[in-house]
Structures are given as structure tokens and as C-alpha cells.
Amino acid sequence: MIKIPWLSNKMLFGYARTIVAIGAMIAINGCVPEAKTLQRSCDQGNLADCQELGERLHNGNHVLRDNPRAAGLFEKACDGGIIEGCGSLGYFYERGIGVSADTARAVTLLEQACEGEYARSCRRLGGLYQEGAGVDTNLVLAAELFERACVGSDTLGCFHIGVALVNGQGISPDPTRAAAYLEQACNEEQDAGCIPLGNLYFDGNGVNQDVDRAIELYELACEGERGRACLTLGDIFASDSVVETDLERAVSFYDDACDEGERMACSKLGDFYLEGIEVDRDRGRAARLYSRACYGGYSKGCYQLALCYREGTGVGRDVRYAASLMRRACVGGYEEACEGG
Numbered sequence: 001m002i003k004i005p006w007l008s009n010k011m012l013f014g015y016a017r018t019i020v021a022i023g024a025m026i027a028i029n030g031c032v033p034e035a036k037t038l039q040r041s042c043d044q045g046n047l048a049d050c051q052e053l054g055e056r057l058h059n060g061n062h063v064l065r066d067n068p069r070a071a072g073l074f075e076k077a078c079d080g081g082i083i084e085g086c087g088s089l090g091y092f093y094e095r096g097i098g099v100s101a102d103t104a105r106a107v108t109l110l111e112q113a114c115e116g117e118y119a120r121s122c123r124r125l126g127g128l129y130q131e132g133a134g135v136d137t138n139l140v141l142a143a144e145l146f147e148r149a150c151v152g153s154d155t156l157g158c159f160h161i162g163v164a165l166v167n168g169q170g171i172s173p174d175p176t177r178a179a180a181y182l183e184q185a186c187n188e189e190q191d192a193g194c195i196p197l198g199n200l201y202f203d204g205n206g207v208n209q210d211v212d213r214a215i216e217l218y219e220l221a222c223e224g225e226r227g228r229a230c231l232t233l234g235d236i237f238a239s240d241s242v243v244e245t246d247l248e249r250a251v252s253f254y255d256d257a258c259d260e261g262e263r264m265a266c267s268k269l270g271d272f273y274l275e276g277i278e279v280d281r282d283r284g285r286a287a288r289l290y291s292r293a294c295y296g297g298y299s300k301g302c303y304q305l306a307l308c309y310r311e312g313t314g315v316g317r318d319v320r321y322a323a324s325l326m327r328r329a330c331v332g333g334y335e336e337a338c339e340g341g
Contacts, residue, residue: 035063042073047080054088058097067098078109087113087121094124094133103134114145119152126160130169139170150181155188166196166205175206186217191224198229202242211242222253227260234265247278258289263296267304274304274313283314294325299332306337 035053042050054073057066071092077085090109093102107128113121126145129138143164149157158181164171165178179200185193198217201210215236221229234253237246251272257265270289273282287308293301306325309318329337 042076045080047077047082047085050074050080051077051082051085051088054085058088067092069098071098078112083113083116083118086110086116087118087124090121091124094128103128107134114148117152119149119154119157122146122152123149123154123157123160126157130160139164141170143170150184155185155190155193158182158188159185159190159193162193163196166200175200177206179206186220189224191221191226191229194218194221194224195226195229195232198232215243222256225260227257227262227265230254230257230260231262231265234268238268247272251278258292261296263293263298263301266290266296267293267298267301270301270304283308285314287314294328297332299329299334299337302326302329302332303334303337 035056038049038053038056042053050073054070054077055061056063057070057073059065071089074085074089074092078089079085086109089099090106090113092098093109094106095101107125110121110125110128114125122145126142126149127133129135129145130142131137143161146157146161146164150161161171162178162181162185163169165174165181167173179197182193182197182200186197194217198214198221200206201217202214203209215233218229218233218236222233230253234250234257236243236250237253238250239245251269254265254269254272258269266289270286270293271277272279273289274286275281287305290301290305290308294305302325306322306329307313308315308322309325310322311317326337
């Protein structure tokens with residue numbers, strides 16, 4: 001790379017911003033060749049290209065993102081019989097993207113798309129019936145819609161019907177069928193499906209128990225930034241109940257889980273730093289981890305942080321703040337805190 005002495009980083013940053021702005025102006029004025037071609041084709045009545053351009057505008061794919069304009073294109077496509085347009089517009093109305101949120105309108109459009117075999121819309125419609133959003137809660141119908149979506153190759157639909165079969169939500173529990181659906185979801189890079197599938201293998205529920213396979217599935221999910229799977233792996237390796245204890249791996253997995261927002265993992269990682277187990281002792285970091293857990297809603301983290309402030313461990317001693325944290329932990333359901341520690 002050639003260095004120009006008089007060209008400062010600030011100047012380079014300014015030029016970069018100018019280039020981005022010019023690109024945005026080109027995009028917004030429809031001068032990107034592919035976008036212009038799609039718009040011209042859409043204007044001439046090719047509704048599939050209206051749908052394609054709408055998707056590009058929604059995703060910011062070689063054009064400046066413009067959800068209101070995308071919504072108009074989806075509506076045009078839907079009115080002309082492009083079923084994906086109805087599904088996309090239904091999703092927009094469900095989430096309030098580019099239009100004012102209108103769940104009733106979303107349901108109508110998603111039903112239309114689902115009847116047209118647009119699997120993704122069946123799954124989204126199932127979610128609305130599961131949550132009772134804009135419709136009466138109907139877990140039976142939700143399960144049917146999730147299964148229909150999965151049969152239509154929507155892998156998130158496979159995940160949802162798999163979970164429903166594990167928990168018996170709107171359908172009779174059937175862990176063996178659940179495993180088949182979750183395997184499909186996990187194999188298709190829906191790493192959320194790897195977690196409940198791992199649970200089935202861990203417990204031998206509907207499948208032959210296989211802890212190694214369970215760990216492999218949890219690791220896939222953890223690599224996919226699923227914090228719950230990282231936390232589960234931390235717990236597995238911190239204990240000797242099913243595999244040989246490996247505290248170094250436990251620390252690593254708790255660290256990953258904490259980074260992904262699992263506040264219980266932050267608290268457990270704090271314990272390692274407090275005592276210097278497999279890491280250099282760092283009571284200040286332990287207190288910060290407890291604070292992260294506490295203010296993320298994990299009541300035991302508040303309890304541990306209260307002890308730090310009461311004793312001045314890793315933080316300045318503050319008895320009044322410690323008492324406040326202890327009350328917070330108690331209200332949050334950590335019983336030991338109700339006794340004052």
C-alpha cells in the first residue's frame with residue numbers, strides 16, 4: 001500500500017465518506033444499472049421484477065435501503081398475483097416495516113401467501129397464532145402451520161414444529177418425530193435447532209442417549225453465536241457428572257456465553273475470576289462480571305455483587321449500595337439474599 005505523507009487519516013476518512021455518499025445518491029436516484037432495469041421491467045408490468053426490486057430495496061442490495069418504496073412494490077406484486085409479494089407485505093405489516101404496523105392486515109396477507117404455498121408465510125402465520133398476536137391464540141393451528149412450513153422447505157418451520165413436538169404445544173408430544181424435524185433444521189444451518197436436538201441426545205429422549213453427539217450439537221450452536229448452547233457447554237465441562245471436568249474449556253464457553261448476553265454465564269465466569277480458577281485472579285473483573293449479570297436480570301449476580309461491595313472485594317467498600325443490591329437480589333427471587341447473605 002502506497003503511503004502519502006500529507007494525506008492524513010482524517011482526510012482519508014472524509015474521502016471515504018464522500019465516496020459512500022456519492023454511491024448512495026446514485027442508488028437513490030435509481031442509477032444502479034440492475035435497479036434501473038428492474039424498475040423499468042416492473043413499470044412495464046413484469047410483477048416478478050417488482051418483487052425482486054422490493055427485496056433489494058428492503059435488504060439494501062446494490063441500492064439504498066428504502067422500505068416504504070419496497071412495501072409499495074410488494075403490494076403491486078401481490079395485487080398482480082405474485083404470492084411472495086403478499087408474504088413480504090404481510091411481514092412488513094406484522095413488524096411495522098415501511099408501513100404502520102397492522103396485525104390484522106398482516107394475518108390476511110400471510111394467510112393468502114400460505115394458501116399459495118409460500119412456506120415462509122405459513123411459519124410466520126404460525127408464530128402469530130402461537131403468540132396470540134392479532135388473532136386468538138391457537139396452538140393446534142400454529143403447530144399445523146409450522147409443519148406445513150417445514151414440508152415446504154422452510155427450515156425455521158422445522159425448528160418450530162420440532163420444539164412443539166418436544167413440549168407438546170398444540171400437538172401430542174413425540175420426541176422421536178421432534179428429533180427428525182430438529183435434525184433437518186440443524187443440518188440446514190438453523191443452529192437454533194441444534195440446541196433442543198442436543199437436549200434430546202443428552203437425555204436420551206426419543207433417540208439413543210449420546211452425550212458426545214449432544215456436545216457436538218451444542219458446539220455447532222455455540223459457534224453460531226447461540227449463547228444458551230455456550231452456557232450449557234460451560235456447565236457440562238465445569239462438572240464431572242457426564243464428562244471429565246475441563247475447567248479451561250468451561251471458562252472459554254462461559255466467556256462466549258456472557259458475550260452473547262447470557263447473564264448467568266457472566267456470573268459463573270465471575271466466580272472463576274474471583275477465586276483465580278483457571279484464570280489469573282482478578283477481583284475487579286469478577287465484580288464487573290457480577291454487575292453485568294445483575295443488571296441483565298440475573299438475581300444471583302446481584303447477590304454476588306452485593307457481597308463484593310459489602311466486603312470491598314474488587315471494588316470500593318459501600319455498605320449502603322451493598323444493601324440495595326441485596327434487596328434487588330431478594331426481589332429477583334434469590335432466596336439467600338433475603339436472609340442478608
